[in-house]
Amino acid sequence: PFDADRKRMTTVHRLPAEPAAQPAAQPAALPAALRALADAPTPYVAFTKGAVDGLLPLCRAIWLNGATVPLDAQWLARIDAANEQMAQNGMRVLGLALRWQTEAAPLEDDLIFIGLTGMIDPPRPEVKTAVATCKAAGIRPIMITGDHPLTARFIAHDLGITDNQRVKTGQDLSRMTPEALAAAVREVSVYARVTPEHKLRIVEALQAQGQVVAMTGDGVNDSPALRKADIGIAMGITGTDVSKEASEMVLLDDNFATIVSAVEEGRAIYDNIRRFVKFSIAGNVGKVLVMLLAPLAGINVALLPLQLLWLNLLTDGLLGLGLGVEPAEPETMQRPPRAPQESLFSGGLTRHVVWVGLVIGLAALAVGALYRDPADPADNRWQTMIFTALAFMQMGQALASRSTRVALWSLGLLTNPVLLGLVAVTAVLQLLVLYVPFLDRFFEITPLSLGELLLCVALGVGMLLLIELEKAWLRRGEAA
Structure with a gap:
C-alpha cells in the first residue's frame, strides 16, 4: 500500500x-x-x-x-x-x-x-483570492506537501503564497537542528517531500515562536500534527475518521477558502461581543452614576425600580441584540490577528466605557436638575426627563457603537437592518410609555411636551455625534 x-x-x-x-x-x-x-x-x-x-x-x-x-x-x-x-x-x-x-x-x-x-491538479479558482485575503489579515499561509519541490514552488508562486524561490524539503528538515529549523520557519513558507513527522516538527517550531497554528490534514499520519496544532482542521470529504477525531474543526467542502470565511466570521463574532460589552457597560455606568450622584444634586430617588428595569430591558436587551448581529466590517480582514493573551477590554474599550458612561450620567442628571421644581415636590417631570433622556441617549449610543473606528455613514444605516428596526421599536415603546394614559400612571411619569421630548432626542443625537468624534480622532491618530 x-x-x-x-x-x-x-x-x-x-x-x-x-x-x-x-x-x-x-x-x-x-x-x-x-x-x-x-x-x-x-x-x-x-x-x-x-x-x-x-x-x-x-x-x-x-x-x-x-x-x-x-x-x-x-x-x-x-x-x-x-x-x-x-x-x-x-x-x-x-x-x-x-x-x-x-x-x-x-x-x-x-x-x-x-x-x-x-x-495537473489545479487549485480551485477562489483559493488565490483567499490566500491574498489571508495575507491582508496578517495570516501567513504555509504550504506543506509531499510533491516535488519544483511542483510545490510553481503552485505556491501561482497562488501568491510566496514571492521567493525558497523551498525546504523533508531531507533538509531532517538535517536541521532545532535552532536551524526555528530560523527556517520564520522565512520559508513552502515545504516539499515531507513526512508526517516533518509536519509535526514544523508545527512545534512555529508554536515555540508564539505563533497560533492552524493545520489542515486528511490522512491517518496527519493526526499527530493536527492534534498538536492550536486548531486542527480535517477534510470532511477526503479525510479519514482518525484525522477528524484528532481535529477541532472539520471542513465539510474541503475548500481552503471556507477556512478564510470562517476566520472572518470568527472575527466578526468577537467584535460583536466587544460591541455588546462596550455598549452595555457604558450605559449601565451612566445609570449607576445617576443613582449615586442624584443625592448630591438634592434628588433623593432619580429613578424608580420599575423605570430602571424598563431601561435595562429596553436598551440593554433589545438594542444589545441588534449589536450582536452586526455584520463584519469592511476592514475585518485587513487587520492583524489579536494576541491570544489580549484582554477583552483592550484597545481603548475601558477608556470608552468610562467617558461615555460619564457623559450619559451627567447629561441625564443635568436635564433632571433643569426641570426639577423644589417648590412642587409632587411634580415628577424632572424624573420623566431623566428616564427619557437615558433611553434616547442609549439609542444614539447603540447606533454609533456599530464600529470602533468606521463612521456610521460609511457603514450605512441599512447594513444592519435588525439594529435599525430595534432602535425604532425602542423609540415607539418609549413613546407609548410616555403618552398612553394607563402606562404613564403605571410607571409614575408625566407626559412630556413636544419641546421636552425633542430635548431628549437631541441628547441622543448628541451622544451619537460625540462617539463619532471619538472615531474620527482615532482614525486621525492611526493615519498619523
Missing part, C-alpha cells in the same frame, strides 16, 4: 492465460504492451508507482520499444530532466515501473522503469 515515507505503492497482478481481445480504438503503445504481457516470463507482474526520485534507485532497466535496456547514467539524466521539466510546469509527476514476479521474490527490487506521467 501507499506509504508517506516511501511515497510509492505496488500492486501484484496475475496475468491471464489467454490475452484479452484488443479494443477497436486503442493507444498506439497498447500492442507493444500486450505483446510484452503475452511474453511474460512469469504468471505474475508487479506494478509500482510513486515519486520518481524514490523509484529510480530501485530500477535496473528501462522499458524501451517492447524490450528492456540497462538503466545507465544517460537514461537517468534524461529521466531526471523530464521529471524536473514537468514539475516546473506545476504537474504532479509519478514514475511507473514493473517487475516480473515470482512468489518468493521481493516486490520492489530490480524494477523495470516504464515511464513518467504528469497530472
Whole structure:
C-alpha cells in the first residue's frame, strides 16, 4: 500500500492465460504492451508507482520499444530532466515501473522503469483570492506537501503564497537542528517531500515562536500534527475518521477558502461581543452614576425600580441584540490577528466605557436638575426627563457603537437592518410609555411636551455625534 515515507505503492497482478481481445480504438503503445504481457516470463507482474526520485534507485532497466535496456547514467539524466521539466510546469509527476514476479521474490527490487506521467491538479479558482485575503489579515499561509519541490514552488508562486524561490524539503528538515529549523520557519513558507513527522516538527517550531497554528490534514499520519496544532482542521470529504477525531474543526467542502470565511466570521463574532460589552457597560455606568450622584444634586430617588428595569430591558436587551448581529466590517480582514493573551477590554474599550458612561450620567442628571421644581415636590417631570433622556441617549449610543473606528455613514444605516428596526421599536415603546394614559400612571411619569421630548432626542443625537468624534480622532491618530 501507499506509504508517506516511501511515497510509492505496488500492486501484484496475475496475468491471464489467454490475452484479452484488443479494443477497436486503442493507444498506439497498447500492442507493444500486450505483446510484452503475452511474453511474460512469469504468471505474475508487479506494478509500482510513486515519486520518481524514490523509484529510480530501485530500477535496473528501462522499458524501451517492447524490450528492456540497462538503466545507465544517460537514461537517468534524461529521466531526471523530464521529471524536473514537468514539475516546473506545476504537474504532479509519478514514475511507473514493473517487475516480473515470482512468489518468493521481493516486490520492489530490480524494477523495470516504464515511464513518467504528469497530472495537473489545479487549485480551485477562489483559493488565490483567499490566500491574498489571508495575507491582508496578517495570516501567513504555509504550504506543506509531499510533491516535488519544483511542483510545490510553481503552485505556491501561482497562488501568491510566496514571492521567493525558497523551498525546504523533508531531507533538509531532517538535517536541521532545532535552532536551524526555528530560523527556517520564520522565512520559508513552502515545504516539499515531507513526512508526517516533518509536519509535526514544523508545527512545534512555529508554536515555540508564539505563533497560533492552524493545520489542515486528511490522512491517518496527519493526526499527530493536527492534534498538536492550536486548531486542527480535517477534510470532511477526503479525510479519514482518525484525522477528524484528532481535529477541532472539520471542513465539510474541503475548500481552503471556507477556512478564510470562517476566520472572518470568527472575527466578526468577537467584535460583536466587544460591541455588546462596550455598549452595555457604558450605559449601565451612566445609570449607576445617576443613582449615586442624584443625592448630591438634592434628588433623593432619580429613578424608580420599575423605570430602571424598563431601561435595562429596553436598551440593554433589545438594542444589545441588534449589536450582536452586526455584520463584519469592511476592514475585518485587513487587520492583524489579536494576541491570544489580549484582554477583552483592550484597545481603548475601558477608556470608552468610562467617558461615555460619564457623559450619559451627567447629561441625564443635568436635564433632571433643569426641570426639577423644589417648590412642587409632587411634580415628577424632572424624573420623566431623566428616564427619557437615558433611553434616547442609549439609542444614539447603540447606533454609533456599530464600529470602533468606521463612521456610521460609511457603514450605512441599512447594513444592519435588525439594529435599525430595534432602535425604532425602542423609540415607539418609549413613546407609548410616555403618552398612553394607563402606562404613564403605571410607571409614575408625566407626559412630556413636544419641546421636552425633542430635548431628549437631541441628547441622543448628541451622544451619537460625540462617539463619532471619538472615531474620527482615532482614525486621525492611526493615519498619523
